[in-house]
Amino acid sequence: MKADIGVVGMAVMGQNLALNIESKGYTVAVYNRTRERTEELARGPAQGKRVVPAYSLPAFIASLSRPRKVLVMVKAGAGTDAVLAELFPLLEEGDLLMDGGNAHFADTERRLAEAERRGLRYLGVGISGGEYGALHGPAIMPGGHREGYALVEEILLRTAAQGPEGPCCTFLGPGSAGHYVKMVHNGIEYAIMQAIAECYDLMKRGLSMTPEAMAEVFSDWNQGELSGYILEITEKILRYVDRETGRPLVEFILDTAQQKGTGKWSTQAALDEGACAPTIAAAVFARIASALKEERQAAADVLPGPRAAFNGEREVVLKELFGALYLTVVSAYAQGMRQLRQASAERGYTLSLPEVARVWMDGCIIRSRLLFPIRKALAANADLPLLFMAEPFISRWTEHHEALRNVVTRAHQAGIPVPAMSSSLDFVDAYRTARLPANVLQAQRDFFGAHTYQRVDRDGTFHTEWEML
Amino acid sequence: MKADIGVVGMAVMGQNLALNIESKGYTVAVYNRTRERTEELARGPAQGKRVVPAYSLPAFIASLSRPRKVLVMVKAGAGTDAVLAELFPLLEEGDLLMDGGNAHFADTERRLAEAERRGLRYLGVGISGGEYGALHGPAIMPGGHREGYALVEEILLRTAAQGPEGPCCTFLGPGSAGHYVKMVHNGIEYAIMQAIAECYDLMKRGLSMTPEAMAEVFSDWNQGELSGYILEITEKILRYVDRETGRPLVEFILDTAQQKGTGKWSTQAALDEGACAPTIAAAVFARIASALKEERQAAADVLPGPRAAFNGEREVVLKELFGALYLTVVSAYAQGMRQLRQASAERGYTLSLPEVARVWMDGCIIRSRLLFPIRKALAANADLPLLFMAEPFISRWTEHHEALRNVVTRAHQAGIPVPAMSSSLDFVDAYRTARLPANVLQAQRDFFGAHTYQRVDRDGTFHTEWEML
Numbered sequence: 001m002k003a004d005i006g007v008v009g010m011a012v013m014g015q016n017l018a019l020n021i022e023s024k025g026y027t028v029a030v031y032n033r034t035r036e037r038t039e040e041l042a043r044g045p046a047q048g049k050r051v052v053p054a055y056s057l058p059a060f061i062a063s064l065s066r067p068r069k070v071l072v073m074v075k076a077g078a079g080t081d082a083v084l085a086e087l088f089p090l091l092e093e094g095d096l097l098m099d100g101g102n103a104h105f106a107d108t109e110r111r112l113a114e115a116e117r118r119g120l121r122y123l124g125v126g127i128s129g130g131e132y133g134a135l136h137g138p139a140i141m142p143g144g145h146r147e148g149y150a151l152v153e154e155i156l157l158r159t160a161a162q163g164p165e166g167p168c169c170t171f172l173g174p175g176s177a178g179h180y181v182k183m184v185h186n187g188i189e190y191a192i193m194q195a196i197a198e199c200y201d202l203m204k205r206g207l208s209m210t211p212e213a214m215a216e217v218f219s220d221w222n223q224g225e226l227s228g229y230i231l232e233i234t235e236k237i238l239r240y241v242d243r244e245t246g247r248p249l250v251e252f253i254l255d256t257a258q259q260k261g262t263g264k265w266s267t268q269a270a271l272d273e274g275a276c277a278p279t280i281a282a283a284v285f286a287r288i289a290s291a292l293k294e295e296r297q298a299a300a301d302v303l304p305g306p307r308a309a310f311n312g313e314r315e316v317v318l319k320e321l322f323g324a325l326y327l328t329v330v331s332a333y334a335q336g337m338r339q340l341r342q343a344s345a346e347r348g349y350t351l352s353l354p355e356v357a358r359v360w361m362d363g364c365i366i367r368s369r370l371l372f373p374i375r376k377a378l379a380a381n382a383d384l385p386l387l388f389m390a391e392p393f394i395s396r397w398t399e400h401h402e403a404l405r406n407v408v409t410r411a412h413q414a415g416i417p418v419p420a421m422s423s424s425l426d427f428v429d430a431y432r433t434a435r436l437p438a439n440v441l442q443a444q445r446d447f448f449g450a451h452t453y454q455r456v457d458r459d460g461t462f463h464t465e466w467e468m469l
Numbered sequence: 470m471k472a473d474i475g476v477v478g479m480a481v482m483g484q485n486l487a488l489n490i491e492s493k494g495y496t497v498a499v500y501n502r503t504r505e506r507t508e509e510l511a512r513g514p515a516q517g518k519r520v521v522p523a524y525s526l527p528a529f530i531a532s533l534s535r536p537r538k539v540l541v542m543v544k545a546g547a548g549t550d551a552v553l554a555e556l557f558p559l560l561e562e563g564d565l566l567m568d569g570g571n572a573h574f575a576d577t578e579r580r581l582a583e584a585e586r587r588g589l590r591y592l593g594v595g596i597s598g599g600e601y602g603a604l605h606g607p608a609i610m611p612g613g614h615r616e617g618y619a620l621v622e623e624i625l626l627r628t629a630a631q632g633p634e635g636p637c638c639t640f641l642g643p644g645s646a647g648h649y650v651k652m653v654h655n656g657i658e659y660a661i662m663q664a665i666a667e668c669y670d671l672m673k674r675g676l677s678m679t680p681e682a683m684a685e686v687f688s689d690w691n692q693g694e695l696s697g698y699i700l701e702i703t704e705k706i707l708r709y710v711d712r713e714t715g716r717p718l719v720e721f722i723l724d725t726a727q728q729k730g731t732g733k734w735s736t737q738a739a740l741d742e743g744a745c746a747p748t749i750a751a752a753v754f755a756r757i758a759s760a761l762k763e764e765r766q767a768a769a770d771v772l773p774g775p776r777a778a779f780n781g782e783r784e785v786v787l788k789e790l791f792g793a794l795y796l797t798v799v800s801a802y803a804q805g806m807r808q809l810r811q812a813s814a815e816r817g818y819t820l821s822l823p824e825v826a827r828v829w830m831d832g833c834i835i836r837s838r839l840l841f842p843i844r845k846a847l848a849a850n851a852d853l854p855l856l857f858m859a860e861p862f863i864s865r866w867t868e869h870h871e872a873l874r875n876v877v878t879r880a881h882q883a884g885i886p887v888p889a890m891s892s893s894l895d896f897v898d899a900y901r902t903a904r905l906p907a908n909v910l911q912a913q914r915d916f917f918g919a920h921t922y923q924r925v926d927r928d929g930t931f932h933t934e935w936e937m938l
Contacts, residue, residue, distance in 0.1 A: 012919065130917035193910050201906035230913065236935055237912040245926075249933065250912055254923040257910035268737045271753065276761075278754040278888065282895075284740065285747040289899040290907030292745075295854050296900060302858060303866050303901035306874070365917055385764050389771060397772050405775070409878045412891070417899040419747065422881070422891045426751075430758040430886040431765060432772035437670035438759030441662050441726035443706040443719050444699065448599035448834055450481065454723040457714075464718065466705055 002065035003029035003052050005155055007073055008083055010037040013127070014073030015045070016134035017100065017159070022049050024158040029053075031060040061090045068095040069152050071125070076101040084111060093119035096148045100125045102262055105176035105183060105269070112144055112175065121148030124175075126182020128364035129161065137161030139364035140169035141185070143178030143349070161363025165375070168363040172356070173349035180269070180343055181356055184336045187266025187280040189365045190259075191332035192230050194283035194420040199325055200234075202407065205416055206310040207317060211238040211248035217318055226326055228368025257287040266339070273346055275339035278427050279331045282419035305415030317410070323403025324421050326396060331424035333366075333374055334387035354379035388428060397428065471534035472498035472521050474624055476542055477552055479506040482596070483542030484514070485603035486569065486628070491518050493627040498522075500529040530559045537564040538621050540594070545570040553580060562588035565617045569594045571731055574645035574652060574738070581613055581644065590617030593644075595651020597833035598630065606630030608833030609638035610654070610825075612647030612818070630832025634844070637832040641825070642818035649738070649812055650825055653805045656735025656749040658834045659728075660801035661699050663752035663889040668794055669703075671876065674885055675779040676786060680707040680717035686787060695795055697837025726756040735808070742815055744808035747896050748800045751888035774884030786879070792872025793890050795865060800893035802835075802843055803856035823848035857897060866897065 003026075007018040010032035018028045018041075027050040032038045035055050042053040054060035061068060068091060074083050080101055087097065097120055099108065108124035115122035122144050129138030140160045142149055149156075149171040160169035172178050196218075203209040203217065215238035222231040242249040263284045270277035289296075310317055337353055344351035357375035360366055377390035387393050404425050411418040430436060445451040447466045455462060472495075476487040479501035487497045487510075496519040501507045504524050511522040523529035530537060537560060543552050549570055556566060566589055568577065577593035584591035591613050598607030609629045611618055618625075618640040629638035641647050665687075672678040672686065684707035691700040711718040732753045739746035758765075779786055806822055813820035826844035829835055846859035856862050873894050880887040899905060914920040916935045924931060 131919055132917070193913050196913075197906040197909040200909045204906070229917075233913060233916045233935065234909065237909065237916060240933065240935055250908055252924045252926050253908035253911050254925050255905045255907040255911075256923070257907035258914070258920065260920075264740045267750075268740055271733045271737055274757050274760070276754050276757045278751060281736075281750045281754065282747060282892070285745050285750065285896075286899065286905075287907065287910065288743050288745045289896070290905050290910070291743070292854075292900070296905070297903045299855070299858060299901040300903035302863055303870075303897065305870065305898065305901060385761075386768070389768060394771055401772075401774065405881050405884075408881055408891075412874050412877055412881075412894055412898075415874075415898050415901075417895040417902060417905075419892065419895040419899070422877075422895055423751070423888065425881055426886040426888040426891055427754075427758070428772065429774065429881075429884050430755065430888070431761070432768040432774060432884075433886060434766045434769035436724045436755075436759050436765070436886075437666040437673070438724040438726035438756065439719055439722035440666040440669045440703065440706065441756065441759070442722050442724075444662050444665075444702060445727070447702045447706060448601070448698075450600055451727065451729075454725070455721045456723050457721050464709065466702065466709055 001027060003027040003063050004065060005029070005069040005071060005152065006031065006060055006064050007071045008060070008087070009072060009074035010041055011073065012131050013134045015041055016131055017071065017073060017127070018051060019045055019049070020135050020137070021155060021159050022046070022051055024155070026050065026155060027052060029060055029063040031055075031057060057086055057090060066095070067151060068092075069098070069155075070096065071098045071100050073100045076103050077107070080107070080111070088114070088118055088120070091118075091120055094121065096121040096123065096151050098123040098125050098142070098152070100127045102182065102186075102260065103179050104265055105180045108144075108176035108179045121145040121151070123148050123152075124179040126178045126185065128182060128185055130365065133161065133363050137168070137363050139359050139362065139367070141172055141178045141181045141359060142169065143172045143174065143176060143181070146171060146174070163358065163362030165358045165361055168359045168361060170355050170359055173344070173351050175347065175349065177349040177351060180347070180349065181340060181351070183262050183266050183269065184340055185360065185364060185366055186262035187270075187277065188332045188336040189230070190263035190283040190287070191279045191335075191420055192329050192366060194286050195325055195328040195332070196230060196234050198418045198421055199321055201416055202321060202411060202418070205308040206410060206414055207314050208309065211250055215239045221322055221325070225369060226329060228370065229365055254293070255290055256293050257290045259284070259287050263287070269343065270339045273339060273342045275335070275342045276427065277335040277339055278423040279328065279335055279420055282423040286419050306413060308414045308416055310410050310414060320403035320406050323400030324407035327400050327404045327428070328421045328424040329370065330387060330393055330396065331427055333370065335427070337374070337378065338386055386431065388431065401428070470496060472496045472532050473534060474498070474538040474540060474621065475500065475529055475533050476540045477529070477556070478541060478543035479510055480542065481600050482603045484510055485600055486540065486542060486596070487520060488514055488518070489604050489606070490624060490628050491515070491520055493624070495519065495624060496521060498529055498532040500524075500526060526555055526559055535561075535564070536620060537561070538567070539565065540567045540569050542569045545572050546576070549576070549580070557583070557587055557589070560587075560589055563590065565590040565592065565620050567592040567594050567611070567621070569596045571651065571729065572648050573734055574649045577613075577645035577648045590614040590620070592617050593648040595647045595654065597651060597654055599834065602630065602832050606637070606832050608828050608831065608836070610641055610647045610650045610828060611638065612641045612645060612650070613643065615640060615643070632827065632831030634827045634830055637828045637830060639824050639828055642813070642820050644816065644818065646818040646820060649816070649818065650809060650820070652731050652735050652738065653809055654829065654833060654835055655731035656739070656746065657801045657805040658699070659732035659752040659756070660748045660889055661798050661835060663755050664794055664797040664801070665699060665703050667887045667890055668790055670885055671790060671880060671887070674777040675879060675883055676783050677778065680719055684708045690791055690794070694838055695798060697839065698834055723762070724759055725762050726759045728753070728756050732756070738812065739808045742808060742811045744804070744811045745896065746804040746808055747892040748797065748804055748889050751892040755888050775882060777883045777885055779879050779883060781879075789872035789875050792869030793876035796869050796873045796897070797890045797893040798839065799856060799862055799865065800896055802839065804896070806843070806847065807855055855900065857900065870897070
């Protein structure tokens with residue numbers, strides 16, 4: 001019997017996805033460049049299952065029912081191109097190729113065009129959920145050929161996390177829609193992670209709290225409106241005791257965060273779309289700064305700052321901290337959704353933002369209870385410019401903005417950096433300012449570059465010879 | 470007699486550069502796609518001068534002495550490619566092509582390679598100074614073929630602004646070094662302009678000051694360490710009275726700042742280099758936010774905030790404001806210089822940062838008295854990681870950081886966005902923090918993606934199965 005679908009690339013994500021798909025009743029062919037991994041899988045977790053190992057790409061292709069459906073799960077970039085170059089000549093018109101890696105959307109557009117020229121169907125598929133999600137149900141964000149999607153819709157819907165509002169998978173749109181949405185998902189992820197790291201720093205340095213005490217706070221917060229995966233794992237991380245020292249492991253982890261590039265891409269793409277994403281950008285720059293560990297240690301001895309401790313009662317500060325985190329997290333979603341709205345219009349993705357919110361409700365890293373009101377707000381008003389312009393976010397802003405101001409103030413007065421929180425505050429404050437000082441910028445531009453300006457009191461385009469006083 | 474150099478593109482920058490070069494004793498051939506502009510120039514400002522108008526590209530090329538030296542001053546992007554495509558077949562081995570537009574550095578690399586294939590010499594030349602600088606002496610930032618530069622060195626050195634430490638022009642390095650430096654110049658420019666716009670907003674809304682009163686403040690500041698072109702024109706702008714209303718013109722200018730893309734490119738390139746440039750990024754996002762005028766007007770009625778007025782004496786606040794502006798402007802230069810250092814290492818530009826500082830001392834938009842200590846600090850220590858790690862900036866940080874904290878606090882408590890200032894504060898605070906909360910980020914990444922982490926107490930790379938408590 002031929003396999004229903006094939007997976008190329010048996011690193012952990014590919015393995016787990018193959019096992020996940022098989023567990024839903026499908027026969028899955030698997031292939032890996034190095035034979036050993038496939039053998040280990042066949043002897044190990046795939047034993048007795050409808051997993052068909054192949055040890056050459058022709059054999060792999062021959063094992064698939066037609067039209068063939070191939071999911072590529074290899075390292076994004078050159079790795080993907082290498083596999084596609086081998087696969088293209090083996091496939092036939094009407095076959096479907098899917099790239100489930102973190103491809104840059106521009107690469108997806110290029111590969112899709114190449115596949116199209118060859119009469120193949122192509123999907124760029126964003127997959128979020130890490131190892132666990134891949135095995136038990138990730139969020140799946142496919143985009144590309146709609147007819148290609150129809151061939152795998154049933155498989156993908158059953159493989160995806162079964163969320164509170166349906167399977168966390170839907171066809172998002174043509175072209176690179178899927179990978180673009182996944183990229184922005186990761187941008188939001190960077191921002192939420194950074195916001196939580198700032199809470200940790202404020203509790204640690206500002207309030208002298210232990211990881212155990214912080215875990216209690218995160219546990220509380222994870223019961224409420226902000227409940228979500230990143231909060232949940234943060235609590236678990238803070239509770240984890242290092243076997244060797246008997247102390248919280250988190251304290252022994254080096255403070256240099258790495259990145260694989262999707263947050264960077266998300267920020268770069270926001271800039272290309274002219275989308276305002278300062279919180280996501282701040283999170284990326286925070287990771288870059290974190291990598292300068294030796295420089296920071298040297299600078300700590302040279303550049304003075306205030307004592308990093310808060311005045312005020314712990315309970316008061318913690319209550320404010322919740323409000324600050326809430327608004328920062330909503331800023332991240334708001335900026336991401338806004339970027340998607342602009343990219344969809346600009347790039348023809350025809351995205352349904354409520355559907356994006358629904359797909360993110362389970363399986364993925366940024367799943368959160370917040371996605372219920374986010375989805376509702378987006379569904380109620382297709383033209384909603386920014387999440388903060390809908391309930392419950394108007395009320396939450398009204399309720400929490402002073403908390404955000406106070407937390408950012410406490411941090412800045414204590415010398416503790418809070419780039420995600422302060423950029424969120426500046427972002428919303430700019431958005432709710434009818435008259436910004438950009439008139440000065442336009443005057444400056446007109447002064448030195450004759451770039452002209454508009455006036456508030458009449459139509460037209462004006463230039464002034466400013467030197468003639 | 471053949472012309473010493475030719476300029477293609479007679480928009481205002483091209484015209485003014487041609488006239489500037491001619492004024493230094495050279496014969497300049499000029500060409501423009503539409504005949505009229507060249508005729509106007511010949512009849513007008515070029516009358517009686519050694520300006521040789523040409524009305525076809527072959528005639529233009531024929532009018533040049535060999536090896537030919539051609540400076541292209543047309544709209545960056547497709548415009549440049551179109552002109553180059555016409556010029557390439559007309560030129561001969563050893564001739565020199567220069568692009569003086571705001572080309573993206575990647576385009577410059579591509580064009581340089583194409584020119585090289587054809588046996589031509591090529592320079593990507595960043596030119597800053599606006600219309601006035603083009604005519605009276607801009608900062609000139611050439612990069613590409615060093616032997617090509619030798620052909621025009623004398624012309625460029627005489628055409629450039631004659632700065633306090635020599636002509637504001639030097640060969641910066643191979644490849645796209647010149648355009649890369651110009652791009653970062655513009656990124657710094659965006660950040661300084663935004664910082665000054667924030668001062669305006671804080672004086673206007675926080676202190677209820679009139680433009681005239683602000684002009685006095687900027688005039689004072691422009692006498693001191695921060696003295697520079699953008700401050701100078703800001704004072705003039707604030708003093709300019711609208712003829713029709715009899716009131717300060719700046720108040721009638723629409724608060725939507727436009728951009729031509731170099732600040733965006735600078736930020737995107739910083740991200741590619743892994744360079745921390747949050748203040749420059751914040752300035753770009755501030756322009757993007759400013760463009761959302763209608764949305765902001767709607768949001769102002771929906772999202773509440775505090776009363777936008779400061780407590781405290783005007784003199785106290787203004788003194789703090791100077792400190793805040795000082796550190797924000799230094800942040801902009803520090804981030805830009807750091808990006809150049811990283812890009813130079815990554816891209817083989819072999820930049821001399823003290824020379825970059827020297828070239829920026831006059832003619833260009835970001836010229837400022839600050840470039841004296843910046844140059845000195847960079848010259849004293851070739852490995853200086855960040856300007857803030859050298860005098861006088863260590864002392865200035867020590868002196869002003871509380872002012873910056875207080876200004877950002879006042880702004881945030883008053884609901885006035887200050888993205889350039891607050892991102893600068895967070896930037897330096899992160900840089901001087903030996904232990905950042907990025908350990909939490911790495912733990913989260915290891916939790917959901919098995920990305921591993923390092924420890925502070927021993928060598929190696931570790932992964933934890935976090936779920937197994």
